[in-house]
Amino acid sequence: EVVLTQSPATLSLSPGERATLSCRASRSVSAYLAWYQQKPGQAPRLLIYDVFKRATGIPARFSGSGSGTDFTLTISSLEPEDFAVYYCQQRSGWPATFGQGTRLEIK
């Protein structure tokens, strides 16, 4: 099983700042890495898949990068609606696994 470790656990930033979230895999997942956003009381929403591809309707301020075992989600300039929990997920093999999440909170 591929273990995904996200850091930091909590990130405190202000609107307008740049956010950088990390996800490290216990072994290579090639380019099969996705990012999801989840707000309280809501289902997760797909943001980024296959490392850098934005899902339908996702704003350009969200971008993904990385390869192999180290991946990054960047939000270029935080909007108030971006404060949420973010999860990475790999699909390189079974079982599919998620990271434990990074909580992005307003400073």
Next chain:
Amino acid sequence: QVQLVESGGGVVQPGGSLRLSCVASGFAFATYGMHWVRQVPGKGLEWIQFIRSDETEKQSADSVKGRFTISRDNSRNTLYLQMNSLSLEDTAVYYCTKNRDSVGSYAGPFDIWGQGTLVTVSS
């Protein structure tokens, strides 16, 4: 619009059974692999089961293997999760979700999610 709607959650005693349903609309359900993902309240996401579009392949997390069974009825656009031998650790919100790409046996990405249904295992 594209939608997944779960139902069937509720309170069940340890050792009991429950069947969840997920009705799909707005897309060609029969051509997409489908999954169940759960989330303990306040905790992270856990993938639990997958079924290929044509039912020729299923995958399961070890935590539910042998107790949970995923199935689908493509004529009814419905995904199911039969949960047996439930334990306290199975208390969670259960989401159905679909693969972004049709056909195939992909472990994601998951582009459409239902609103979730809460299963509470309690004596």
